[in-house]
Amino acid sequence: MTTATFFTKWPAARGFAFVAVLLPFVVLSPLALLSGYGLDVITEIMIFAIVAVSLNLILGYGGMVSFGHAAFFGLGAYATVLISTRYDVSPWLGLAGGVATATVAAVVIGAFCVRLGGVGFFMMSLAFAQLLNSGAIKWRPLTGGSDGVGGLLRPDLFGFDLADADVMYLFTAACLAGALLFMRMVIASPFGHVLVGTRESSLRMQAIGYQTRHIRLAAFALSGAIAGLSGGVYAFYNGFVSPDALSFGTSGMILLMVILGGKGSLLGPVLGAGLFLSVKNVVSTHTSHWLLIVGCIFVACVMVCPEGILGFAKKLSRSGERR
Amino acid sequence: MLRLENVSKAFGSLVVSNAVTLDVTPGQRHTIIGPNGAGKTTLINQIGGQLSPDRGKIFLHGREITRLSAPLRAQAGLARTFQKNTLFQALSVFENVRLGAQAAHGRTYDMFRSWRNDTRVLGLAEQAIEQMNLGRIAAQPVGKLSYGDLRQVEVAVALATSPTVLLLDEPTSGLSPSETARMIDVLHALPREISILMIEHDMEVVFSIADHITVLYYGEVIASGAPRAVADDPRVQEVYLGAPQ
Amino acid sequence: MDLFLTQLLNGLVYGVLLFLVSAGLALIFGLLGIVNLAHGSFFMLGGFVALSVTAATGSFWLAMLLAPIPVMALAGLIEVAFLRRLYARSQLDQVLLTFGLSFILTDVTETIWGKGLSSLQEPRGLREGVEILGNVFPAYRLALLAFGFICAFAIWLVLERTRAGSMVRAGVDDARTAMGIGLNVPALRTATFAIGGGLAALAGVVAGPLLGVFSGIDVEVLIPAFIVVAIGGLGSLRGALIGSLVIGFADTLGKAYIPGVSMFLIYFAMIGILLVRPHGLFGQDPSGG
Structure with missing residues (x-):
């Protein structure tokens, strides 16, 4: 069997070889090509890619339209900063605390949200995120109010200082890779299939013996944990967090990233985050009409390619094959 | 296997199940028939746990499942099909x-x-x-x-x-004659470890599969027994001749 | 006692304003099935257009009359150009679209008028206080209260007593059947979205002297209006009225007497009611169960 027939026979192997060859280039080339600002932008993209990936689990696979995912991102960031600075412990402990806080919050908030479907879920998730946003603004002694809270210094990792932009970049890349590998595993697992089942037909799932609320809650908690991780890494990156991280607008942006790239596919959210933040960085240096551009991206995305860029590409390649 | 005791349910003033009592014995092919609006699907929904009865009790393998959620009933060995997709x-x-x-x-x-x-x-x-x-x-x-x-x-x-008990909600509705024949074959081939409770309109299907028939009329059981006996029952004849399908 | 009465009035006034916004939101959801995240933008636009009208003519009354018109036209245009193609699609798409539109409208508003934070002047003659039972109340708020209830009554009258209203109600109950019996549902939807937007704009005008006119008020109004609709029930006008009054009182009295937790009060109210009644106090279960 020649290499070519091996790859046509095993598309998965082809994909794997592709990734194995390209990955080192993809990860290392920004280090070589970019410095300072450029590297920071890519690091930020990867941080938001993680939270977009986490939302994709419940939105793309679980069919839960959350308009409050910033809650877990923001909680992760706040808890990381607060634990690290107030208690004078290692920021690594802060990061762990951030993930734990977001997870616990996701279990509690999820317990309310998963009882409702459709618009109810949407409203409930929005209400909780707004509640936390109000809390962050109001509880000044703890959170610093609308000014936010800062003072987090990036820690060392095995002797490498994360304060170095290269190290921070590699650390974030590792987190994103970890999140993606984990997601890939979950999607292909019995649980991943069950989750898709609840998206497709809750009634049927119950009739064949699945407790759909528990399944939805488990996915919601998992998603919250990963969003918390992303928030924690964001706290490392920025050293600072403000109520904006918990806001309505941030929830909407995360949602847009998932939809833009393509929900229900592993890499869609990463693509969406990359595209969105790249455009943002380019546009905001040239014009003050950033909001107008974002709005147009939203509208264009919904009107032209509601399945996202990956979905659009798939459709194109399928119609190409037919010809 | 499956037992219903005085199961009653009303939507407002409309009584859809009126003190329904029935018994599905091990291995039985039990068929529920009745004109449209007799409350057959509503009854299946109450057994499956998609609706809960106002009064009465439902037992599966001797264990009361009246207040159990649909997934827990399914885990206890009850499976069902739906008419709508x-x-x-x-x-x-x-x-x-x-x-x-x-x-x-x-x-x-x-x-x-x-x-x-x-x-x-x-x-x-x-x-x-x-x-x-x-x-x-x-x-x-x-x-x-x-x-x-x-x-x-x-x-x-x-x-x-x-499953140990299978609820079928009109498995042959909308099928072509050849598909119906295939469905009958498939149902015949099922092992007797599975008891079947089935709603069916097609009398040919009913008489080829059922070993017990219960007739439901406006939420009430008006006859229950072996197929021949039920077919000869004067009330059943009245209902079916008076209100032909 | 004096202070309490004033707070009560303020709560009522806030409730009335919320009703003007949430009535449209509720009807739009009922008839179009759309959660309109751009509804706050209509409110904001109303205020800004009124600023321009009063600057040009000096008349608040004229602003009240004229400002909702361009917003209505804009809302109608949005329905025809965008929403119309989304009815068959998922709620998610509709939410994203209206969210995107709210960004565009904010940017356009800021480009035309700046960020704002100016306030409209009350009309002459309503700037003084009015003495009732020994208490002095601001005349504008009293007038606003009366105006709000007149509007609520007018909306009710149109919905319950006119042919157009009964068509809207039929459409809310069951759009497919309504279309089946020959109602022009597409036109009804355009009209409902336009009128809903116009009501929000009108609220933006009359709220101008109290809340100010600035970019950012769209979200500040949208969130409580959402909570009102979630509490009252999606698609229910009666729910919107009662929900508005509940939130108006809860928020105003909460801010006055328990300032520490007032911000959370309305969210807790919403979460609590959604838990007990997932479709709101007067909402109908869309699955029909």
Whole structure:
């Protein structure tokens, strides 16, 4: 069997070889090509890619339209900063605390949200995120109010200082890779299939013996944990967090990233985050009409390619094959 | 196996189940018939746990399940089909059936292994596919199937959960004569470890499968017994002749 | 006692303003099935257009009359150009679209008028206080209260007593059947979205002297209006009225007497009611069960 027939026979192997060859280039080339600002932008993209990936689990696979995912991102960031600075412990402990806080919050908030479907879920998730946003603004002694809270210094990792932009970049890349590998595993697992089942037909799932609320809650908690991780890494990156991280607008942006790239596919959210933040960085240096551009991206995305860029590409390649 | 005692349910002033009592014995092929509006599907929904009765009790294997949720009833060995299509549209026939098998024999919360590794579940799914002769369409997405095929997939998904009691809501409605004949064959071939409670309109199907018939009329049981006896019952004849289908 | 009465009035006034916004939101959801995240933008636009009208003519009354008109036209245009193609699609798409539109409208508003934070002047003659039972109340708030209830009554009258209203109600109950019996549902939807937007704009005008006119008020109004609709029930006008009054009182009295927790009060109210009644106090279960 020649290499070519091996790859046509095993598309998965082809994909794997592709990734194995390209990955080192993809990860290392920004280090070589970019410095300072450029590297920071890519690091930020990867941080938001993680939270977009986490939302994709419940939105793309679980069919839960959350308009409050910033809650877990923001909680992760706040808890990381607060634990690290107030208690004078290692920021690594802060990061762990951030993930734990977001997870616990996701279990509690999820317990309310998963009882409702459709618009109810949407409203409930929005209400909780707004509640936390109000809390962050109001509880000044703890959170610093609308000014936010800062003072987090990036820690060392095995002797490498994360304060170095290269190290921070590699650390974030590792987190994103970890999140993606984990997601890939979950999607292909019995649980991943069950989750898709609840998206497709809750009634049927119950009739064949699945407790759909528990399944939805488990996915919601998992998603919250990963969003918390992303928030924690964001706290490392920025050293600072403000109520904006918990806001309505941030929830909407995360949602847009998932939809833009393509929900229900592993890499869609990463693509969406990359595209969105790249455009943002380019546009905001040239014009003050950033909001107008974002709005147009939203509208264009919904009107032209509601399945996202990956979905659009798939459709194109399928119609190409037919010809 | 399955026993209903005085099960009653009303929507407002409309009584849909009026003190329904019935017994499904092990291995029985029990069929519920009755004119439209007799409350047959509502009764199945109460047994399956999609609706809860206002009064009365439901027992499965001697254990009361009246207040149990639908998933817990399913886990206790009760499986059902639906008349309206509630299958997983985006998934293939095989995946639909596999989810059924996994519900009974798989690890729902296992996130760390591929579903391909669970050979027991895969085997059960394949078995159910074979039982229903669905091999030729196993890889097709359910959203693209014909109505006749959908009815078969309904039964396959229910069978994959290894039920002891199977509730069938009009399994042959909308099928062509040849599809109906196939469905009858398939139902005949099911092992007697499975008791069946079935709603059916088609009298040919009823008399070829049923060994016990219960007649429901405006939510009330007006006759119950062996097929011949029920067919000869004067009240049943009155209902069916007075209100032909 | 004096202070309490004033707070009560303020709560009522806030409730009335919320009703003007949430009535449209509720009807739009009922008839179009759309959660309109751009509804706050209509409110904001109303205020800004009124600023321009009063600057040009000096008349608040004229602003009240004229400002909702361009906003209505804009809303109608949005329905025809975008929403109309989304009815068959998922709620998610509709939410994203209206969210995107709210960004565009904010940017356009800021480009035309700047960020704002100016306030409209009350009309002459309503700037003084009015003495009732020994208490002095601001005349504008009293007038606003009366105006709000007149509007609520007018909306009710139109919905319950006119042919157009009964068509809207039929459409809310069951759009497919309504279309089946020959109602022009597409036109009804355009009209409902336009009128809903116009009501929000009108609220933006009359709220101008109290809340100010600035970019950012769209979200500040949208969130409580959402909560009102979630509490009252999606698609229910009666629910919107009662929900508005509940939130108006809860928020105003909460801010006055328990300032520490007032911000959370309305969210807790919403979460609590959604838990007990997932479709709100007067909402109908869309699945029909």
